Amino acid sequence: MNNFKNLRGTVDLLPDQLIKWQNVEKIILEQLFRASIKEIRTPILEMTELFTRGIGEGTDVVSKEMYTFLDRGERSCTLRPEGTASVARALIQNGILNKPPQKLWYMGPMFRYERPQAGRQRQFHQLGVEFVGFESLRSDVEIITLAWDILEKLGIKELNLEINTLGDNTDRSNFQKAFLEWLKVNTNSLDLDSQKRIDKNPLRILDTKNVQTKKLLENAPRLFDFLSEKSLKRYLNIKEQLKILKIPYVENFNLVRGLDYYTHTAFEITSGSLGSQATVCGGGRYDNLINQMGGTETPAIGFAIGLERLILLAGKEVEENRATDIYIVNKGLQAETLAMDLSRKLRNYDLIAELDLSGASFSKQFKKANKLKSKSIIVIGDDEAIKNEFIIRLFNNNNSENKEETISLDDHIKLGNWLDENLLLKRSSINK
RNA sequence: GCGGGCGUCGCCAAGUGGUUAAGGCAGUGGCUUGUGGCGCCGCUAUUCGGGGGUUCGAAUCCCCUCGCUCGCCCCA
8 A cells, every 4th residue: 555646636547537638638739730730839848937927926827836946956846737828939949930821730748736626637638729829809709609610620519608808908907096095995895805806916806706795896987897898899790600600609608717928809708517616718818828928929718728628528439449440360389470470461451450469369359359349350279370371251249150260371362351341441431 | 725425356346243255247268179159067255455552353444545436626
């Protein structure tokens, strides 16, 4: 019992679970590929300041959830808690902002030091998409649509899309002024958490879960009323387009999102079947971030999907495993060598060909093939080795005698025909 | 950081103070050393998350501790 254990909040993904992961990833990557979005990979480790300045000191992520440590050179390093800041940094640093606008995606582990619970880990995985250099409201619409379509392609039902707008800088500071005044008057009626936020991050008070504060907020000034004509029009247009595209959404004026850098569009996709951590996708526009981080002013919008939550939601259809096509039963010195050689040839056919390495009795090897639900088997023993041939047989689970065929080891044409006829032309679509 | 629940084999579990810690699944060996299912027969926890205490006696009672889990805060 003194064995090593993984750290709290981290998990091992085992072969059986990874079938689902891989299927999900495959569907996602196809969708991204078709939308002509390119991958970017950035380090998992960054200097701490990237996040404190990029994400914002007042946010929960930065103030209490970061995995931060000093390296051997006494530099403060942080395991990335999200992907956007790193991508922005990489674009600035590599001079990519001078190039045409970029549509990018990334996928990988993120780290947040929190108490784990259902749908929440300390090391978790995100798929992120960032459109950098795009200002048009149609880029907002495409980002939202893309997120929606990915979830739909995975067969996930019962999703709720919530949207809101935060306006531009001017809108926001106008609102903030009025809001702060109102907050000062009402400080004593607010819950404790909200009181603490007045100085740090007043906007976050808007999405408090405290029931009393919520009620109180109904009489507070609304950000929506402070939108400039331009911002308002932008927002209305986005809603209009979503309607045309038949993407169902709900407006949520209190949707603010946790990170500082958002402007204009903010959105979130949730599912009731996830438990209390219901958000599977969150995103929005961040026109200020890149400038704030030292790059030329560049509008951008993006989203992130939590892969663990996605996996929880994805249905049975992505759990399907591809069974072994051919299990090669072999025994005897010469036979084993021939079998090894044959297995390599078979793999040129895009088949799953598994060579039995046990050297156990034929009976055992057959049982193994049966257990694996192998679609067919090949047998090479001493008898076959002498004649330079092998036996191949379809292998139904119900143990009815299946006809078998003997093929010479050199007869590639006969083998190819057999495989075509019995295995290759019967593929289901998901496992191609 | 704060609450609730839970910790008996790889997994699911019975056992709630008397001593050989059920059972099922999985694994493995055999019946059957050149042929699959089913079946049958073996094997697989000196030990109940860890430590201390109470007792003649503890998986069972008490204390501490660790871990897991769900929730709060917040987010993916």
